[in-house]
Amino acid sequence: MLNRKDFVSSQEVKWCQGCGDFNVLKTMQSVLAKAGKTKHNTVFIxxxxxxxxFPYYMDTYGFHTIHGRAPTIATGVKAVNPELDVWVVTGDGDALSIGGNHFIHAIRRNQDIKILLFNNEIYGLTKGQYSPTSAQGCVSKSSPAGSIDYPLRPLTIAAASNASFIARTSDNDPKHMTAVFEAAAKHKGCAVIEILQNCVIFNDKVHEPYNGPKQRKEHLLYLEHNxxxxxxxxxxLKLSGLTPTVTDDNDNSVLTHDASTGDTSLAYMLANLSYPDFPVPVGxxxxxxxxTYDQLLHSEQQKTLTSSKLMTLLEKDSYVL
Structure with missing residues (x-):
């Protein structure tokens, strides 16, 4: 059986010292080893x-593709070889700006791919411009007076696109991240995992007010089924009509989490909660x-194959349709 080091590539890791990506990488390598995955059957795109x-640092197959199009490439890879474990690695800028269309359609098809969305609320690679998830008022190199845009909430898009698996975790909590990744790896269908990730250079401690070690207990809502x-x-949390409100834990109307409910309306409500008025849900x-899309595609291929064989038999027997 493989261990974490077996999934470590020989490439030098070129992230800034202190970047949250390091924890995500190590956690993923450990999860794949623990789950018994093989290097030749795993692809990161x-x-x-x-x-x-990310793909450079995983000793698996991988593609470093073009801006926003990773879900498109992943769709093709999975379609031609449905036995592969396909993971998409993207960021808030990559997935939600130029890649927004591809992100949505990969989710609504429910293809069996896993999407890791690193959300640091900034463009890090291109040196600190505000991104689609940056808070209104974010001061950056492209918004020196503060961004006037309203931010996107990635998991509301996943819920609106009817994702069959929706989750959130933090780069500074490897134990929680491990549990979420393991669940996603076992899921059959499109899994969307938002990772609250820190950019130590251009947006340091952006998530610290709620996911810092001293703030978690007060400001994170750890979701557990039932x-x-x-x-x-x-x-x-409870509902006042259709509106979520904060109450005390002795209230008889406290909401019970149901991760397996038939639709994504509860997930949408949770993804739409806004800090600091509400806690930040994780899990x-x-x-x-x-x-899944793969199962439907296989079914269509079988129908086409059966029809083709029938036509060949009829032609051989000189039947006229």
Missing amino acids: SGIGCSSR EPMVFGENKA IFHQSSRT
């Missing part, structure tokens, strides 16, 4: 950005089972 160097949504010191928002 990336677009453009700091996170997109468990009440409680966080902080005796706080919890598995939604997981459901439905036919």
Whole structure:
């Protein structure tokens, strides 16, 4: 059986010292080894950005592709060889700006690929411009007076696109990240995992107010299936009509998390919660089972093959249709 070092490539890792990507890389290598994955059956596909160097550092197959198009390449790879484990590595800029269209359609098809979306709320590789997920007012090299844009929330897009697996984790919590990656690896269908990731150079500690070691207990909502949504010191979530509100954990109407509900409406609500008025949910928002794009494609191919064989037999017997 392989161990983590077997998935470590010989390439020098060229990320900034202290970058959150290092933890993600080490965690993924460990998860693949623990899950019994093989190097020859695993593919990592990336677009453009700091996170997109990921395939170089995995001793597996991989493609470093073009800006925003990693899901497109992954779709082709998985379609021609459905036995492969295909992972897409992308960032908030790569996936949600030029790649937004490809991101959406990869999800709604429910192809059996796993999408790791590194969200540091900044363009790191191109030296610190604000990104689609940057907070309004973000001061950056492209918004020196503060961004006037409203930020995108990646997992609301995943929920609206009917993803069959939606999750969020943090680069500074390897134990939690491991559990999320393991669940995604076992899932059959499109898995979207947002990783709250730190860019130490251009957006340092952007997630620190809620996912820092001293802030987690108070500001992170750890989602557990069939468990009440409680966080902080005796706080919890409930619904007031269709509107989420914060209450205390003794309230009889505290929401219970159901990750396997039939639709993604609960996941959408959770993904749309806005800090600091609400906690930041982490864990598995939604997981459901439905036919994958790969299964449907195989079925269509079998129909075509059967039809072709029938036509050949009829032609041989000189039948006229």
